Amino acid sequence: MTKEKLNLSSLYEHLVHKEQIHFDKVVWCKLSISKHRFILWQAMLGHLLTRDNLLRCHIQLETCLCPVCELDQKSHDHLFFKCPFSQQVLCEVQTSLGLQLWPFSYSEWQVWMEGRPKGLLQKISAALLAASVYYIWTNRNWGIFEAYSCSALKLKSPDSLGSGSL
Template identity: 55%
Template sequence: MIGRAVQNNKLKVSKLYNLLLHRDKVQYAFVIWCNLSVPKHRFILWQATLRHLLTRDNLLKCQLCLPSVLCPICELHQESHDHLFFQCKFSQLLRSKVAAWLGCAIWPVHLNDWVDWMVGKPKCLQQKLLATGLAAAVYFIWWNRYNCIFNLCSVSVNAVFALLQNCLKARLENLHRFKLKRKDVAFLEKVHFL
């Protein structure tokens, strides 16, 4: 392996580092690291995809004593990644609003299903907007959870949806600088971005 990191009889540390850490790129990387998404949304989506966010079920695995294991948003079921992002009534309502707004007829009901659904899709503007919408939805669900725990109040689905819309519109403000395809302009007009 070290031999592959040598160039012109010199060891290239960066090349060795990349060889040591070489991992195959996951198929859903485009969804998570979409350049239209806000960086903090990307990070939360990445952590959620890996199921590394500190939901109450994960905290219990660390043997932490918690006052409640229930979802802080709905307070009906035990909090887990699947419940928080896909089974909680708040999440379902937000996802349906985002899906309808972005013209997505089918929005799968589990994060891995959604990411798998995006794999192999062309990286056109609509797909990038769907990826950005997913990242923003996951982020704002996590943000509302945090708000419920530390501020003891939940923000309404409509208010969160308005925040999400404004965030996506702000990310697309500079698109007019680029030459857009006719179908992209038609899609942006359809979802009221233009």
């Protein structure tokens, strides 16, 4: 009989075995602005305070509908993939670049993030992804707190973003 030391971290890993997704290189890409990185990180972890997350915390809301399109319950999947505003923003970004950058579901997005960035083009696409997520989230906040929501075409115009306050 061999004696082995009990390793608590190994035991924990064995019992909890959670699939890890590695998207840190995309999120913390040096070409991205810090506030864009932080919101992308929160979005990737599913920690943004979307209405479905607030309901899980037993916080009562007047409505569960998306404040931007008012068509569906707001969740990470809806906000970044199903909302017509988000689809229009992403379409504009992809059209401008001539690239297909964006998966079409939250789970595909997390897996897609693992493989990036390697070269300069991937780093630029990661920075654009972070900026897109940030502006989609900011537009959602405008819809809730300012009762105002931009169109995707307005976000595309540099003059519409003000004096760099975003």
